[in-house]
Structure formats: C-alpha cells, structure tokens
Amino acid sequence: MTTYTALTTLSGEAQARALAEAMERLDPEPTGVGVFEIEDGSGLWEVGGYFEAPPDEAALALLAVATGARPFAVSELPETDWVAKVRRDLAPVEAGRFFVHGSHDADRVPEGRIALLIEAAMAFGTGHxxxxxxxxxxxxxxxxxxxxxxxxxxxxxxxxxxxxxxxxxxxxxxxxxxxxxxxxxxxxxxxxxxxxxxxxxxxxxxxxxxxxxxxxxxxxxxxxxxxxxxxxxxxxxxxxxxxxxxxxxxxxxxxxxxxxxxxxxxxxxxxxxxxxxxxxxxxxxxxxx
Known part of the structure; x- marks a missing residue:
C-alpha cells in the first residue's frame, strides 16, 4: 500500500500539539500523527502525519498559516514491508558479553554470550x-x-x-x-x-x-x-x-x-x-x- 507523509516544523510545544490535534480532523484523516522536539537547541518542533490517501494539501496549507508553521512537505512513500526491511538492516549488536538480536538471527548467537531478543517490529532501544x-x-x-x-x-x-x-x-x-x-x-x-x-x-x-x-x-x-x-x-x-x-x-x-x-x-x-x-x-x- 502506498502511504503519504506530511511534515512541518514550528516553534513551541503548545502550538505543535494544537496543530497535531487539528491534523487529526482532516479529511482524509491521517492514520497517525506525531509530535517531536528537534533536539538541536533551536526550540523547533516537528509535526508529521501519515496518510493512506493523498492528503488535502490546501487544508494543510491553511493549518500551517493558522499555526505559524512552515509549509508542509508532502511526500509519497513507496510500498514497503517495513518489518522485513528492518529485519534485513537490523544486524545483531555485540557489546562485550551481550549479543542483542532479532528472532531472525536467533541461530547466530555465539557460544558463551548473553543473548537478548528484541524483535524488529519493536525496534526502539535495540542497542544500535x-x-x-x-x-x-x-x-x-x-x-x-x-x-x-x-x-x-x-x-x-x-x-x-x-x-x-x-x-x-x-x-x-x-x-x-x-x-x-x-x-x-x-x-x-x-x-x-x-x-x-x-x-x-x-x-x-x-x-x-x-x-x-x-x-x-x-x-x-x-x-x-x-x-x-x-x-x-x-x-x-x-x-x-x-x-x-x-x-x-x-x-x-x-x-x-x-x-x-x-x-x-x-x-x-x-x-x-x-x-x-x-x-x-x-x-x-x-x-x-
């Protein structure tokens, strides 16, 4: 399935969260909306949405103007099996006695290591x-x-x-x-x-x-x-x-x-x-x- 992203940045957490809430009322509605602080000392926040149909770019432009955000960057993402991709890219991590791996690498645990299983679909905090x-x-x-x-x-x-x-x-x-x-x-x-x-x-x-x-x-x-x-x-x-x-x-x-x-x-x-x-x-x- 082709998906679409719409991303922008603006100053201030309150404004960013208000924009994210407004995005959730769009038609077509997003499948998910995220709000993240950009950790570079700039004070900027990123707001992004994922859509299964092309988003209404006119509505996004109005929301950007209303909240003082930069114009949305809308992109089309190719159809991808993300879990399969992460499994391919997520190589085991070795840290001394520890061997962190996904289930697809369970047969690669070296002898004598402490094996820790973290699935690819749950990939934040994997040791990478x-x-x-x-x-x-x-x-x-x-x-x-x-x-x-x-x-x-x-x-x-x-x-x-x-x-x-x-x-x-x-x-x-x-x-x-x-x-x-x-x-x-x-x-x-x-x-x-x-x-x-x-x-x-x-x-x-x-x-x-x-x-x-x-x-x-x-x-x-x-x-x-x-x-x-x-x-x-x-x-x-x-x-x-x-x-x-x-x-x-x-x-x-x-x-x-x-x-x-x-x-x-x-x-x-x-x-x-x-x-x-x-x-x-x-x-x-x-x-x-």
Missing part, C-alpha cells in the same frame, strides 16, 4: 544507538563485580538494559517508562526473554512510582533519557541510590556530558567512567559512601 550501546558497554564493565541488591532502569524503552542486568545478576530489576506503549513493549520483551518475575515493568515518571520507591535503595540505576530530564532527576536519584551505588547515564550528546556530570556531582556522585560513541556519551558515576 550510541546511547544504548554505551550503557550496555558500561554494564559489561561492571558485570564481573559484586552483585547489586536492586536495580532500576528509568526510561526503559524496550527494557533492554533491565533485561541485560537481570541476565547478569539474579536480583530484582524495576523498569519504568513514562510512555504506556513503551511499557507494553517492555513487558512483551521481558516475556519473550523468559524474564517474568525478575524484571517488573511499570508506567511512571522518574522515581515517583510506589513500586520504584518500595524497591529502593538501588545499587545500580540506568537513566538513558535526555539532558534536561536527566539533570532534573539528579536530586531524586541521589535519594534512591544507595551509598556506593552507581548510576549509568546516557541520552547525552558529547558536549552535554560535562554539565550533566556536574549536576550529579552536586548531588554527591563521583566520576567513575565515560565513553563517547560517535556524537553520544555515556557516564558511569558512583554515589559517595
């Missing part, structure tokens, strides 16, 4: 991105050390990091995300990897959920999110991480590593390790005893 890969490598460096008593994965996405930790150590792991769809994906991945009962997935913002609070203090917390929420989370993580416990922080551009680390130093954490992969950085920091 520099942030997730950096977190896996940081976990690999810690894996030969003492077992943590409890672990949390804040902003878990597919729950890849939570599952990796659960495979290394038989300790409770709580995986949380603010997005209910991500939480459902995480639960499906936990089940597919046979980790029910060892990884608990909850919908929560930060550390506010009762299940997250009940499992504290943590000896290890992953927070692979974005710069602003990561810095805002620093005081809360200082409250739930045990003395001597670690945080593995990512979702950070290389130039954001220093200010993010400073925010955590102010909350009693010390630098332990840093790895830059392309334009992204991952920090490992330890709370002072």
């Amino acid at each position: 991105h520099g942030t997730t890969l950096g977190c896996l490598r940081a976990l690999n460096r810690l894996a030969d050390g003492p077992a943590p008593r409890a672990i949390a994965d804040i902003g878990c996405g597919t729950a890849l990091l939570a599952m990796a930790a659960a495979r290394v150590w038989r300790v409770p792991v709580v995986a949380s995300d603010i997005d209910p769809v991500a939480v459902e994906v995480a639960r499906a991945n936990v089940a597919a990897n046979g980790l029910q009962g060892r990884v608990t997935c909850v919908e929560a913002s930060g550390t506010s959920d009762s299940q997250i609070a009940a499992a504290a203090p943590y000896d290890l917390v992953f927070a692979n999110i974005l710069m602003a929420p990561l810095v805002a989370l620093a005081p809360d993580l200082a409250q739930v991480v045990a003395p001597g416990g670690r945080v593995i922080l990512s979702g950070l551009l290389v130039e954001q590593g220093a200010p993010a680390a400073e925010a955590y130093r102010a909350q009693g954490f010390e630098d332990e390790a840093r790895e830059d992969i392309g334009e992204w950085t991952t920090l490992t920091m330890r709370r002072r005893a």
Whole structure:
C-alpha cells in the first residue's frame, strides 16, 4: 500500500500539539500523527502525519498559516514491508558479553554470550544507538563485580538494559517508562526473554512510582533519557541510590556530558567512567559512601 507523509516544523510545544490535534480532523484523516522536539537547541518542533490517501494539501496549507508553521512537505512513500526491511538492516549488536538480536538471527548467537531478543517490529532501544550501546558497554564493565541488591532502569524503552542486568545478576530489576506503549513493549520483551518475575515493568515518571520507591535503595540505576530530564532527576536519584551505588547515564550528546556530570556531582556522585560513541556519551558515576 502506498502511504503519504506530511511534515512541518514550528516553534513551541503548545502550538505543535494544537496543530497535531487539528491534523487529526482532516479529511482524509491521517492514520497517525506525531509530535517531536528537534533536539538541536533551536526550540523547533516537528509535526508529521501519515496518510493512506493523498492528503488535502490546501487544508494543510491553511493549518500551517493558522499555526505559524512552515509549509508542509508532502511526500509519497513507496510500498514497503517495513518489518522485513528492518529485519534485513537490523544486524545483531555485540557489546562485550551481550549479543542483542532479532528472532531472525536467533541461530547466530555465539557460544558463551548473553543473548537478548528484541524483535524488529519493536525496534526502539535495540542497542544500535550510541546511547544504548554505551550503557550496555558500561554494564559489561561492571558485570564481573559484586552483585547489586536492586536495580532500576528509568526510561526503559524496550527494557533492554533491565533485561541485560537481570541476565547478569539474579536480583530484582524495576523498569519504568513514562510512555504506556513503551511499557507494553517492555513487558512483551521481558516475556519473550523468559524474564517474568525478575524484571517488573511499570508506567511512571522518574522515581515517583510506589513500586520504584518500595524497591529502593538501588545499587545500580540506568537513566538513558535526555539532558534536561536527566539533570532534573539528579536530586531524586541521589535519594534512591544507595551509598556506593552507581548510576549509568546516557541520552547525552558529547558536549552535554560535562554539565550533566556536574549536576550529579552536586548531588554527591563521583566520576567513575565515560565513553563517547560517535556524537553520544555515556557516564558511569558512583554515589559517595
């Protein structure tokens, strides 16, 4: 089936969400509308819609003028089996002892590796991105050390990091995300990897959920999110991480590593390790005893 996209940008989250809501009332109506902040410091937001029939370009032009958006760019996408394409393109990821793969590569797991299954149709947080890969490598460096008593994965996405930790150590792991769809994906991945009962997935913002609070203090917390929420989370993580416990922080551009680390130093954490992969950085920091 041929599909169509209509994309634009504009300033301000409120205006972007209002435009997205207005797009949902178009005829023909879109099959989906997305709103994303462009993470380049410009303050711009991208709004896009997918259509199964050619969108009404006159109506889109009126919406753009009414909301102060740039003119929509409308494109026709060729018919593509996207899951099959992702399966072809989504090569396994190796990070030390970890081997992250789709079901189509289940027969390629090297002997002695910790295999983690992430399906191609659930491809956000697969380990291919520099942030997730950096977190896996940081976990690999810690894996030969003492077992943590409890672990949390804040902003878990597919729950890849939570599952990796659960495979290394038989300790409770709580995986949380603010997005209910991500939480459902995480639960499906936990089940597919046979980790029910060892990884608990909850919908929560930060550390506010009762299940997250009940499992504290943590000896290890992953927070692979974005710069602003990561810095805002620093005081809360200082409250739930045990003395001597670690945080593995990512979702950070290389130039954001220093200010993010400073925010955590102010909350009693010390630098332990840093790895830059392309334009992204991952920090490992330890709370002072």
